[in-house]
Amino acid sequence: MTLAEKAGQLFHTMVEVGPDGTLAEESSRLGAATARELVVERHLTHVNVLAAPPTAREFARWHDRLQELAAGTRLGIPVTVSSDPRHSFTDNPGTALLSGPFSQWPEPLGLAATRDERLVEEHADAVRREYLAVGIRTALHPQVDLLTEPRWARGGATFGEDAALTGRLGAACVRGLQATGDVAREQGLDGTFGPHSVSTMTKHFPGGGPQQDGEDPHFAYGREQVYPGGHFETHLQPFRDLLAAGTRQVMPYYGMPVGLVRNGDPVEAVGFGFNRQVVTGLLREELGFEGIVCTDWGLVTDAEVFGRPFPARAWGVEHLSRLERVERILAAGADQLGGEACPDLVVQLVRDGRVPEERLDVSVARLLTEKFVLGLFDAGRSVDEDTAEAVVGAADLVAAGRRAQSRAVTVLTTEAVPLPLGAGRSRPLRLVLAALVEEDPAAPRLQPLTTADRAGLEVVDGTDHADVALVRLEAPYERRGPGFESFFHAGSLEFPDAVLDVVRDLAARVPTIAVVHLDRPAVLTPLVEAGVSLVVDFGASTEALLDALTGVVPAEGRLPFDLPRSTAAVTSSPSDAPFSTPDPLFRCGHGVPSRT
Secondary structure, three states: OOHHHHHHHOEEEEEOEOHHHOEOOOOOOOOOOOHHHHHHHOOOOEEEEOOOOOOHHHHHHHHHHHHHHHHOOOOOOOOEEEEOOOOEOOOEOOOEOEOOOOOOOOOHHHHHHHOOHHHHHHHHHHHHHHHHHHOEEEEOOOEOOOOOOOOOOOHHHOOOOOHHHHHHHHHHHHHHHHOOOHHHHOOOOOOOOOOOOOEEEEEEEOOOOOEHHHOOOOOHHHOEEEOOOOOHHHHHHHHHHHHHHOOOEEEEOOOEEEOOEEOOEEOOOOOHHHOHHHHHHHHHHHOOOOOEEEOOOOOOOOEEEOOEEEOOOOOOOOOOOHHHHHHHHHHHOOOEEEOOOOHHHHHHHHHOOOOOHHHHHHHHHHHHHHHHHHOOOOOOOOOOHHHHHHHOOOHHHHHHHHHHHHHHOEEEEOOOOOOOOOOOOOOOEEEEEEEEEOOOOOOOEEEEOOOOOOOOEEEOOOOOOOOEEEEEEEOOOEOOOOHHHHHOOEOOOEOOHHHHHHHHHHHHHOOEEEEEEOOOOOEOHHHHHOOOEEEEEOOOOHHHHHHHHOOOOOOOOOOOOOEOOOHHHHHOOOOOOOOOOOOOOEOOOOOOOOOO
């Protein structure tokens, strides 16, 4: 391999799908270069595919065109395609993608609410099968950070606040994706990592979550990661569990540890991707990890995203040049730079004598070995469009995802409306079904929802003749932006008064169930005081929700975190300490058992 070809292996960046499964010919709003620029001109062979095309057939077509492009290069190294999570309800181009043609499941918080390791492995196996069908071979998940800071915007992709539960469920996810567990063996696979596997990139080492004031380090105001309660080792524990389960890759987080001392030594206050103490000292040497380390996205290059400046997440080393940042990352021990495509800088570092070429060889060997073990160098590197269409969104996977959504529904109180709905009635229950929408935050309104006809329920338009109202709400957050920042639900956990007034008015007219979609904890105290029955979901369609509330599929969810009583309780507790919020409204594990 030439020096330039080696350097290209060290980058793993974003690419988009063009119309009808073509290779996109223009850079995207997220700053992604074209596939031709990346694969042919810069020698990259690892790409993170962004939003999915409308159909699996188009996805598969795009994949095969990408591999044809790679096959035409001098070495013909196949491309490893990766993906952020894309099997649920989150739609954030920087963290997770709406399910599109894939089966749709609850968010990881919802899987955690079921406490069911078998379900998590089955979910991950479904993801594996659908990923393989369209050629995705690396999962940029699971995320096993602990949600100890309720305000953190990334909480929805975690398994909650409990380290032991997170470790168990994260390990089940690894087994399912990598086809090394019981679910794969029951399908006739041998349980070893190989051509039937999707490689997992566990994140965000050594544990995101304890962010100062709950702000996210995608942005400069959220760069500090703090440990006022001394719980660094607690956040590290799930990663120990997933390393033991065989995760193949690890992603260090953006966060910059402030005031952290470990084993008597201060940890340098630089982002974890730049931090040799963490990547080499802790992950490689202490924990013995020999797999691939890929940084989080965009540590080197300032970019423009959605038409607005987006600085590199070079926390603690902002003063360094791009060349010096790359040098620091390689010195820290990372194999790949996520979200970057600047192999010319690596070439320059080697030619200037600042990085030995042998250092590149170590990482390139790891990266190419992974491709060989995954079977990417085998003759059948292409995927089949008919198979993709048959597997992605298959009826059995869609049904399993919907059932999981229902199982994860968590009932907190039932005083206003007993559950299951319609039980023991001689006539159908007349139900007002609506979502509270905030297009104008000063004037939220109820928007009617539709549902398929079902026995025992009659959906009516108004409250005059209704027996029960069911209103769906999104968890509160501060609106920020515009642009990329607007996708992160951060800040206040309290509902605006205007929203609460709508719910109170409804509850005064008809017995009401308030169903809150929690992508992170929220202060639900005013809803309890409003006298509603209170239910939370972690990603559920209206049909899956009604399945749970009518008892078709028992609602089994139990909270995967404490729900704080107030904002004051959140701000008074240490960001890194699990279950430290004083006098929570509901404890982790709370859930009213479903009656049938």
